[in-house]
Amino acid sequence: MKAVKKKRLTPLGRILLGLVVVIILAGGIGSYILLSNHVEEVQEIIPAETDDPKQEMTANLIMVGDALIHSAIYQDAKQADGSYDFKPMLEYIKPIMQEYDLKYYNQETILGGSELGLSNYPRFNSPYEVGDAFVDAGFNLVSLATNHTMDKGEQGVLNSLDYWSKHSNVYTAGSYRSFEDRDKKVIQEVNGIRYAFFSYTTWTNGLNTPSGKEYLNNVYSEELARADIERVRDEVDIVIVAMHWGTEYSTGISPAQEQIANYLASLGVDIIIGSHPHVVEPIDFIGKTMVIYSLGNFISDQEGIERLTGLMVNVTIHKTIDDGVTTIALENPEAQLIYTHSVYGRKRNFKVYPYTSLNEVLLPNYHTYYEKYRQIVCSRSDKITMPDLGG
Ligand SMILES: [Zn+2]
16 A cells, blocks of 8 residues: 655645635535525515415315105104104115215104104104204205295194204204294305305195294295395305295196296306105206205105106215316216115105115116216216216
């Protein structure tokens, strides 16, 4: 190994070396300052972009139709101890609900409770346990204005409202304790999306609310709907209106339905959820307003496949705030069919099935029915998708 001889610096050499070191350091600092300035320039641009970032929010909504609780259904739900359990009837629906934020159904028959005496058509009265099953399945939007709301008079309505008031996570509309309650501005929020929900009926079966107590059941009028909607329209992203309307057992849209749908669309309603015909009707769009003319029955003991078949419709509400401007879009509207199955001549084991879970034993020729009702549902708009049954 060759020894390296150390070379000693002269005093001048030391000074020169010192200068070189100073120059290098100065250059380094200068470069750092330049670089810092450059970074600062870049950072000045970023805040300008992130100051008001684009915000995206979504909530998904699923809707089913009429809970029409005939005597065979509550007799089937009756337990040995005299209580009622409707939860098994929703066994195949509950798992589907867990995927949604807003879950709507129409409580067609009044939940007046067993204390008023349960009853069948034409003046229904249903036990509170019906509500328990829907709450258990996750439903949180319930329309209460129907042609059966007054079936048990004012007491039936008050019992129903007492029942629902115990479920603070459930938002009901269409039936109230006072004009003050009815006219109160109620705005709900889900995932940053603000919404309002109203419910009206065009039919009362001649059972009118007592004079001066019209708040018990919201009978539709343009004046009432307009006042309700204008009260909230500028403060919410979405207005949802449940309409109890149309012609019973008709899969066609009546002129009255069409007129009301156009009027509500003109007021800026986003989603109109129709019920009462007990069979499915088309889904359409009037401009941006989604109109489900009839969801049909969710559960009933009515006769015939047409009345045992209903719709389950879902849609994603997409809110975007960009540069201070909010836009709302209804995306991916989808529809599925459901079927109320029971055994022993429509007496026992009532259960609601998605058509996708049916088989030839539960409903022979179910593919044929599916195609028949799919054609009706999709006859007005090509924006609706319905799954293929497969199998
Ligand atoms: Zn009805």
